Amino acid sequence: MALYSVLIVDDEEEFRNMTAKRLSKRDLECACAPDGDTALDMINERSYDVVLLDVKMPGRDGIDTLRELKRIAPMTEVIMLTGHASVESGINGIKYGAFDYLMKPMDLDPLFDKLNAAHERKRTQQEKIERAQSDEDAARSS
């Protein structure tokens, strides 16, 4: 059984496929999208725990995708991964709610650690919300 789900959004097919293959070997459930619009369609269809999002893509870019993604799936953690290191996009990424902003090339181990940390964050946030919800329900019923 997969540990959690990851959506890899990158316009470079080789990178997408290679990353998905490697992460699958570590028991992650991986799906791929070649651009921001496709990624958003996929997120509308089902939820993903973590999204690995390229910054520079043709069409809707990574920052724009991030903003929309956080609007429709605020609990999903997003890691920006870019081959165009830019202070501006890095700051914007964090500002709009990315878990982290990383630079290619990235070895698999640190990437895997970062994904795990993002997933852990998502899990605790989810638990927090569920606990608050049940507290609220309990208060209401009493």
Add this chain to the structure above:
Amino acid sequence: MPLLDRILTLLRRLRLPGATVPLLNSEPAHRLLVAHSRSFRDLLVAFACARKAMAELEAAWEDGRPLSMSFIRARCTQVTVNVFKVIRHQGQIADRRDSELERAFSRLRQRIEAILEGERQPVAGEMLLDLAQINRTLTSLTGEKMASLAEAGAITNIRIPPGFVLTAAATDLFFQRNQLYRKINHILQQTEVDELSDLYSKSASIQELIQTAPMAPELETLLLDRFDRLTGAGPACRVAVRSSAIGEEFDRSFFTGLYHTELDVGRDRLIDACKTVLASKYTPQAISYRLAKGLLHERCAMGIGVLAMVEAAVSGICHTCSIDGPGDTLDLFYAPGMAKGIVESTRSVGHLRLSRLPPHRIVRRQEAEDATRPWLTDVEAIALAEAGMRLEHHFGAPREIEWSIDRTGSLFVLQSRPAAVPRASVAPSPPVVAGQPLLHGGVTGCDGAGYGEVFVVRTMQEALHCPRRAVLVVRHPLPSLAPLLHRAVALVAETGNQACHLAAQAREFGLPCLMAMERATELLAAGTPVTVDATGRAVYQGRVEPLLRPTVDRPDPMAGSPVQRTLASALALISPLTLLDPCPADFRTVHCQTLHDIMRLCHGQAVRRMFEFSLRSGQGKAAKRLRSTLPGQWWAIDLDEAPGDDDHRPDIELTDIASPLPHALWGGMQHVSGQKPAFSRRQTAAAALIRAGVRRGFDLIRAPFSREKNYFLISQKYCNLSIQLDRQPVMVEAMFDDQRGAGSITFRAAGSPRQTWRLELLAQLLDHFGYRINRVGGALFAWMDQESDVELFDRLKTLGYLAIRIRGLDAERADAGGLWLCRDKIICEIKEMLHHD
């Protein structure tokens, strides 16, 4: 005074030092503590990431290694983004945004971005220029090579082929319109330049990108029209398409043989040939050359020369100042046909040495082995020498001239550029070496000596596996082997001469180099450790120490380069820590001058806030009392376990704490009690420690501390201990990255003016144990980054020992009659403690 200010003042007065801090309502406060703990951990992670990237930049600056702009851009981005995260997490912990701090960060960030982006302006000017229109004032548009050639053509009796130049304005436009700089930077950022296979594969991707990019139709038309006029529109006419590099660093970078030349190009291939030459800006040798020289590819523009082909009978290179002969001679290297094989050393070459002064007497003639008759007559040689000296006189410095003599006997200058690096001055008499060399002979391409294991390269596939610090042994010194020069300690080639491109590059980088060493690839077995004596033209087995003593000053190719200047400018805004004095008056946003300062300020404020909040929100859950033989109360606030702590024990053993950091620190602290005399005779250790936390002093430990209590903030990878010892506020902080097996330690102490001797002693001791020290006023700040966990824990233990040990020195100083005796004594004690462990 406004009412609100008066109320606030009153409230502050009510919070007397040492007064009990009221606990907050437990459950909501505990939830907040959980959230703050998480923010604090995130802050620490961001802090560590920023510090790691910063350390990589600092290390690159200190060791002067070749580094790319991609490296600097990526690390600077990493630092800046993580400092931004630190600010945000600090804001969450403080429950408010610090707009002043955000503005300070924003100002620094904009300046860093401006440095990283550079001030590259598009090249403006004519797209095409005839050689007849060009002189050296147009170098920035046409490139040095073509500007010099055009100017040479204007000199009496110097003839150049007719031609024109596609200027840098045109090639820059081609790059801009196709967004090539952005795409290339994208590929370069992901290139592991040290991995040769990656370098070659990414170089191929970039070249393909350029070759497949469309040229603007109007530019194509312009080129073809000009071609038609140049050649008289004859279908058989052919041109040579040559690169002409432009760079602000041209005075110290020669780009010898880096770029491609396309020969025998007809009208149908002209556009593709121009793109091929442009793409050669990104050959592996060109990428690694710029990397080694600290040059920016965006600023190394290129013009392209299109010259009518010369039907060469004989061609060659003229160095108007001999490469390795007497200073009053010049060299001619020549071979039938075109000069390409000479500079690539794929064919045998004749060599003539002539006097520089008229009548240019021939002082040495060495014909190629396969020459059945002299390829160059005396009359032709003298005519070449005259032309060469005329060019040198015109340009005012020695020249390297490529020439051809056509079948009618007319001499054409094809290229004239400043002579590259001459052979370095060598010790007059090379050291005598006992023993027979493995090989002897050849010609010296670059003086010096190098030691390493032989690595034979016969194919490019083998070249990809070239290890670092190898003695590179090749058959032909082909320009494509240039990327290997930066990882070799010496080069030995079976063919070649001093004029070939690889020898010129070896001289530029100061790599000992021997050419024309026959059968070197057969006689030097792979893996054999050898010493190459390029000056003495011999190769010896094993390490010959006397030869390896430096007799030649090696150039530092990175010194003053654009990349190094960019790094220096960015580091100045990132790295220095000017916010050293932990005095609250100075520990403010207004004094933040660098990103490091901002990190430090945020971190300090977050730690303080966490201490305050942990205590107020219920010690029972977050804080545990440590059972200890040390006097006083010692409490641990576990940042990791705070969210779901099920352990309701009021006190714990140190062994219950999983983090290794407090263990090391605590171990050092406890070790003091075994020392005699550890504490003053007038005061017991217990009395001293009981006083800790009572006195008002350092801000971090002032108000929130209950009497007689000292607190550790602990997470798996972090430990902070803030205490007061004998009125001295002391703070020890350690971070550990278990993935890297590395970490950092920071130590701060403030002292009263009466006790400067104590800080002086501490500084000396910490310096002895490898800490970096900074003293500002009455404060001492020490820090270190450790690449080994064992060393990190040893240093932390040392610090724990010192933090306690130093306090008992009042009486000891008097007893011993001198402070410095104590220093040596404490060093011995610590060494013994570490040795004992």
